[in-house]
Amino acid sequence: MAEIDKIAAELRPRSGKSSARAARRAGQIPGVLYGGEGPPLAIALNRRELDRELAKGRFSTRLLDLEVDGKVERVLPREVQFHVVTDQPLHADFMRLTAGASVTVMVPVHFVNEVDSPGIKLGGVLNVVRHRVEFRCRADQIPEFITVDLAGRAIGDSIHISAVKLPEGVTPTITDRDFTIATIAAPTLKLEIETPAAAAVTPEAAAAATPAPAAPGKG
């Protein structure tokens, strides 16, 4: 098992938006620690430390040791919220893990042997349907990634979960069907030559094509 990183946090005195905003003003990232046997705790993380862990990748499938006021707990990050414009982290959720706990995690998919795929050689595009797949497994056996072999795949082929060799003890949460992970599609990009007829379509023409609106009904 990979080395477990340690991340420090402070207790926040209160929960709620005012406390979260105060933490952000102080250069910290508000978060919450829940699950296991302890009570849910409002915490604040060091922004730089969290950024460093996020940059390492696989943040949501890696176990961490979270030190809150001197007490170290084994946790699994469950969610990080990001600002929609700046993409800076706004909040982080951590779940306490108990011994032998099983968890549901989203595991990234890696694709190998793209050069051995006749479909991709012919200009096909690997269309990834699921960049991550949800699995249920023990917390200490979370796979880093699952590998999909593209060797011998032609344009039009679909790669389903049944074609992927999964580690022992790891089961997909979707069990009712053999779901698709990726397909090899023909390239859809074309350098189109604009036709005069296509260019002449205006909103006025589209409006003319619309049926008369129904009689307004009130109440």
Place this chain on the structure above:
Amino acid sequence: MLQPNRTKYRKAFKGRIHGNAKGATSLNFGAFGLKAMEPERVSARQLEAARRAIVRHMKRQGKMWIRVFPDVPVSKKPTEVRMGKGKGTPELWVVRVKPGRILFELDGVSPAVAKEACELGAAKLPIACKFIVRPTEA
């Protein structure tokens, strides 16, 4: 150019664009994308210009997705017409874009080509945009 096939009403209010995008703020399909940083009405013509710039730079490789659709009609009065006498005729279709909205997604090309293509596409749009990459998973 993108436009609705049929609409319930011919003309729409101008409206105002408030706040940040609530949906379509992260990549859903491709590995790269172009994210709006400012609020603005983007016309179908501008979107088409951006799409062409991106596609041409990708040179028939890869795949792209357009995550917005211009479905708001904008009306204009003819030149040298006095004010009043009703609203003008619909002239163009726009999409109201909020900051944080993903406009285009790309996949199947190298990061360098995707970045250059997105920069060329962003130059055709009336708003500041940024190039985004799917976060590393491993």
